[in-house]
Amino acid sequence: MAIAVQCHSLSLERSMLNTILRKGAIMLEEANNVLKGDGTHFFIPEHQTIYNALCSLYDNKRNIDIIILNEHLKLTKQFNPEITTTLQRISTSKVIDDFKSSLQILLDYSLRRRVGNTALKVAADCMV
Numbered sequence: 001m002a003i004a005v006q007c008h009s010l011s012l013e014r015s016m017l018n019t020i021l022r023k024g025a026i027m028l029e030e031a032n033n034v035l036k037g038d039g040t041h042f043f044i045p046e047h048q049t050i051y052n053a054l055c056s057l058y059d060n061k062r063n064i065d066i067i068i069l070n071e072h073l074k075l076t077k078q079f080n081p082e083i084t085t086t087l088q089r090i091s092t093s094k095v096i097d098d099f100k101s102s103l104q105i106l107l108d109y110s111l112r113r114r115v116g117n118t119a120l121k122v123a124a125d126c127m128v
Contacts, residue, residue: 007112008043009105014093016102017050022095024064028054034103041110046086049078066091 020027035041037055039048053072057064062072066087073079096102 006043007116008109010044011093012102012105012109013042013044013047014090015096016099016106017047017054017090018093019096019099019102020051020054021064021066021069021090025058027099028058028064030099031103032058034100034107041106043109043113044086046082049073049083050086050090053078 016031020031031051032055035051037052037059039050039052039055042048042051050069050073053069053076054064056076057068057072062068070079070087073083
């Protein structure tokens with residue numbers, strides 16, 4: 001039986017993505033400076049997909065907004081009912097004022113999950 005550390009904040013992740021969608025490239029640049037374009041810092045798989053898609057749009061010098069994001073997800077065959085629901089929930093989330101602090105919290109949660117999951121794997125390996 002696989003056990004995983006689930007240290008995260010759903011509302012923080014949603015609010016961060018909503019802030020990027022509403023404020024555009026400048027927020028994504030700030031996020032990429034910390035997260036290095038790595039969506040796995042987000043716990044929710046749909047959030048990872050959305051963040052990675054936003055990074056792809058930015059890397060290809062495309063505008064960042066919900067319509068372009070939707071089209072990009074469809075073209076790359078990543079669009080599904082879960083993504084639709086997630087985007088609806090993200091769009092109603094609060095826009096973050098202190099984005100840098102929120103990025104650090106997201107990074108801290110990510111690090112805790114990685115350390116915890118590594119510890120669980122080591123413990124499981126010892127039991128064999």
